[in-house]
Amino acid sequence: MTMKPLIAANWKMHGNMSWRNKPAEFNEILPTAERRHLDVLICPPAVLLAPLADKRGGTDVWLGAQTCHDQVSGAHTGEMSADMLSDAGAEYVILGHSERRAAGETDADVRARVEAAVKAELIPIICVGESLEQREAGQAEGVVEKQLAGSLPDDLTDYVIAYEPVWAIGTGKTATPGDIKSMHAFIRSRVWPTTRILYGGSVKPANAQEILATENVNGALIGGAGLEMESLAEIAKAAPKRR
Numbered sequence: 001m002t003m004k005p006l007i008a009a010n011w012k013m014h015g016n017m018s019w020r021n022k023p024a025e026f027n028e029i030l031p032t033a034e035r036r037h038l039d040v041l042i043c044p045p046a047v048l049l050a051p052l053a054d055k056r057g058g059t060d061v062w063l064g065a066q067t068c069h070d071q072v073s074g075a076h077t078g079e080m081s082a083d084m085l086s087d088a089g090a091e092y093v094i095l096g097h098s099e100r101r102a103a104g105e106t107d108a109d110v111r112a113r114v115e116a117a118v119k120a121e122l123i124p125i126i127c128v129g130e131s132l133e134q135r136e137a138g139q140a141e142g143v144v145e146k147q148l149a150g151s152l153p154d155d156l157t158d159y160v161i162a163y164e165p166v167w168a169i170g171t172g173k174t175a176t177p178g179d180i181k182s183m184h185a186f187i188r189s190r191v192w193p194t195t196r197i198l199y200g201g202s203v204k205p206a207n208a209q210e211i212l213a214t215e216n217v218n219g220a221l222i223g224g225a226g227l228e229m230e231s232l233a234e235i236a237k238a239a240p241k242r243r
């Protein structure tokens with residue numbers, strides 16, 4: 001199955017207004033003409049979406065949010081709806097990141113947010129992944145299966161899955177190519193043939209080529225190495241042209 005790899009940077013809670021030129025900076029390092037075979041996405045803190053959208057011009061760098069509320073509007077102090085994020089320039093939204101699941105977000109919460117995102121025409125990137133304890137207990141597939149079953153609405157068509165083993169996030173540890181291959185094959189058996197499945201967890205220029213060449217890996221969700229446009233571009237360059 002041929003599909004465009006998605007190279008996505010999750011900035012988490014990093015950045016300020018001086019970062020609004022980063023899409024243009026990225027485009028200078030890796031111009032659109034050299035990356036027509038892939039999609040590049042930056043997910044900044046929500047407050048930076050509009051400034052980045054303003055400045056991105058014709059860079060062809062997509063923008064995304066890092067979560068959204070499940071309601072369209074209302075008395076929800078501090079929250080942002082999918083419509084607001086879309087209005088500010090987002091085309092994608094990361095949902096159910098393990099850092100949010102660890103803070104109490106449940107599969108049902110993720111599912112409600114996915115439904116809201118789809119209604120606002122945002123493409124959800126739904127994160128799944130097991131802890132080290134769960135992996136060592138042989139429960140990795142079971143955990144991911146449960147997260148997929150609980151977080152995906154039945155009629156969902158256009159979405160992205162990000163497999164991020166919790167123990168590989170921000171630790172410098174990556175899953176072995178064999179582990180990535182077998183988990184992505186497992187996820188593939190649960191989603192559409194055209195659904196992109198990203199790998200996330202300490203992806204960096206040094207390991208990107210091997211990870212992105214793995215069967216059923218259709219891109220990467222990148223934390224730390226996505227803050228610098230040089231390293232994000234190195235990772236993007238490692239994405240295969242055709243698979």
Ligand SMILES: O=C(CO)COP(=O)(O)O
Pocket residue numbers: 010097164168169170171172200201202203221222223224225
């Ligand atoms: O959580 C991640 C992306 O969403 C991965 O973060 P790191 O690339 O910093 O490990």
